[in-house]
Amino acid sequence: MMEFTGISASPGIARGKAFLFLEDKPTVPRYDIAASQVDFEYQRFLVALKKASAEVKGLVAGRDAALFEAQLLMFDDPELKSRVRQSLEQSRRNVEWTLMQIVEEMSAKLAGAESQYLRERTVDFSDAGSRILNHLMLRDRVRLSDMREPAILVTHNLMPSDTLGLDRNLVLGIAADAGGKTSHTAILARAGEIPAVLGLSDISRAVRPGDVIIVDGNSGTVVVNPDPATCARYDQSRLAWESKRSALQEQRDLPAETLDGKLLSLEANIEVPAEAASVLAHGADGIGLFRSEFLFIQPNKFPTEEEQLAAYTSVLVAMGERSVTIRTLDLGGDKVMPGFHMTADSNPLLGWRAIRFCLARPEIFRTQLRALFRASVHGSLRIMFPLISGPREVDRIIEIVSEVKADLRREGLPFREDVPIGIMIEVPSAAVTADILAERSDFFSIGTNDLIQYTLAVDRGNEKVAYLYEPFHPGVLRLIRTIIESAHARGIPVGMCGELAGDPMATVVLLGLGLDSFSMGPIGIPLIKRIVRSVRVSEAEAFVRSLVPMGSGAEIEGAVHRWMEDRLDFFSW
């Protein structure tokens, strides 16, 4: 039995067998061959090609065949075969090396192609190439789509694109070496209500496939091959946790109203339209953040206007009169779309991402805006733009929005003229100039995941600096206060959709700072509602005033802990 401690990223307790997912890069052998060996090497290639093709055909069964269509075409491509044959004859190197060279060369060509369609084939080509290579090297490469029965996913790190082929219902829990509380693995886990512990450093090296694993997302503990007594202890904690959850669920239909009568809006963050059902089940007042980029994180192609229209409409219809805030594409940084090669920024988090990318690629941006406005007739839509750093970006957005509206009017396509247009405040420059930005926006939503990362210069996904990621740092709290005061002075509402909004430790502080709405993973809503319904805004404001002289995040966090424990009897649950 081994015990590991990491960052508790998604609550709940799960036990199951380990499914190990490691995306390691193979070391490809390189050696010279004699002219007489060319035929033999070529035959090895043909056998591996056949196996790779059969493997993909097996994957297609029961799935979206279009995802794999391009790969299947590549396996049948006579050009690939003749290039391999020719290279073997000319370079006289072993076939693994030869194939890798060809794949790299052709991928680079595709990535630089004029046509978007061809550029988007790059990922298919590399994937097809690595499948053949794996068969040549007799490597058994595990993919997430190979998961066939419920298991605990043990991995080094999970990219959003890795989860494409994954059946989320099969994942009982997640244990990962990398990642922090606001990394995308954490967000996905919470969205899927999957217990997760991240930042475990090297658990993926200690676990073997089939080991029994307990993931305790409440305490941040992972136990490998637990003894019977440990299993019994965790089973008991799981039961206790589940009964607390169902007690909280009982207030699902009650309003999020403080004891002194301030009505807050508790909303949900979602990644895919299908989550709307879970949003309603947890008693959310609306959707405060629909991360639309998850529609785009699929290999091969950007969704068309009609596909986007269908996705946005389905969420609006499911939510009825409740407000739905959809964020435009936030691609780049840690959210990479397979097959779409953005520039190789040396510092992606400060690079060509989010609104910067959209303003530089207006055809993609306009398509999304058209779909959003067309969907607006089906519900209560708000549109929000990510990573705004200054007024020039907002002015340009407003111009594009009015052009899109004019086009729709000309084409006779119905839309709502009064869709509120808001911005995310997640860059420090936007926070300190919030008064200027408020003149140009209908609402603000504070993205604390990025705001904290940029304010404290701490990569939100890097477990080595996670100790510096302090939401209660006075620098962060002062920025939040500035944003809220600037917005209220100009009469616009402020929400928060970063993970801090769902942190029960922060609720009273945020109430005291004057936040109007909180948006979080649906699973977090019942506890936050319980806290909101148990306190007065006046006491929260007084408490926040007492925090102002404190000089460090640790001091403030300690004070918040004590306040919560003294004031809310259920908090030590």
Ligand code: PEP
């Ligand atoms: C944020 O930065 O707080 C946010 C909500 O956006 P994302 O986590 O998608 O970057």
Ligand code: MG
């Ligand atoms: Mg963000």
